[in-house]
Amino acid sequence: xxxxDQPTEMTATEGAIVQINCTYQTSGFNGLFWYQQHAGEAPxxxxxxxxxxxxxxxxxxxxxxxxxxxxxxxxxxLQMKDSASYLCAVPLSGNxxxxxxxxxxxxxxx
Amino acid sequence: xxxxxQWPATLVQPVGSPLSLECTVEGTSNPNLxxxxxxxxxxxxxxxxxxxxxxxxxxVPQNLSASRPQDRQFILSSKKLxxxxxxxxxxxxxxxxxxxxxxxxxxxxxxxx
Numbered sequence: 001x002x003x004x005d006q007p008t009e010m011t012a013t014e015g016a017i018v019q020i021n022c023t024y025q026t027s028g029f030n031g032l033f034w035y036q037q038h039a040g041e042a043p044x045x046x047x048x049x050x051x052x053x054x055x056x057x058x059x060x061x062x063x064x065x066x067x068x069x070x071x072x073x074x075x076x077x078l079q080m081k082d083s084a085s086y087l088c089a090v091p092l093s094g095n096x097x098x099x100x101x102x103x104x105x106x107x108x109x110x
Numbered sequence: 111x112x113x114x115x116q117w118p119a120t121l122v123q124p125v126g127s128p129l130s131l132e133c134t135v136e137g138t139s140n141p142n143l144x145x146x147x148x149x150x151x152x153x154x155x156x157x158x159x160x161x162x163x164x165x166x167x168x169x170v171p172q173n174l175s176a177s178r179p180q181d182r183q184f185i186l187s188s189k190k191l192x193x194x195x196x197x198x199x200x201x202x203x204x205x206x207x208x209x210x211x212x213x214x215x216x217x218x219x220x221x222x223x
Contacts, residue, residue, distance in 0.1 A: 031209065031210075033212075035212075041216075041217070042200055042214035042215060042217045043200075045213070048209035050209075089212075096159075100153050100154040101153060102153035103153055
């Protein structure tokens, strides 16, 4: 089976850095995804990690440790538009459906 | 380029009424298609997925059903809606040549009264 845990809510200040953690338990590992979802909208893909280490994409970076079943999403130079839910997801196996965590709702304040 | 559309965007239905949500994908063939539901304050729950015409896998027992009558069409249905069916329904296809990420439709917000 699989289990994905993320904090429910976080608050951070505009211009700051925030780290959103995700722990997972899977019977196999086939990559980990991060999605961003603004209120009332569909999720959009942010990043994918399949090997240990840090993947950087502009202001967003994602880290993976397979041995620890742990990932984090790092958002730098926070902007008000970054206020959204951030979803961690893993596939059951291979080319099978993604299972999502409940998401972390990030509020960026001035 | 590939696009995915679903409709209607919003609907309000009485308990016991039928439901039909439609999703179509363009620009790709034989896509893996998915229906997810997001209830208020809860995460994305996988409802159904399909790897081809007429092939449907159900992930949770419920009064919903899915059909795939054509390669790029995926339909979510119910004969009699329950209050607990309210939520945000999302259709998705598995694309991403390198990563296989999901691409979501715009979503359909269902309120059952």
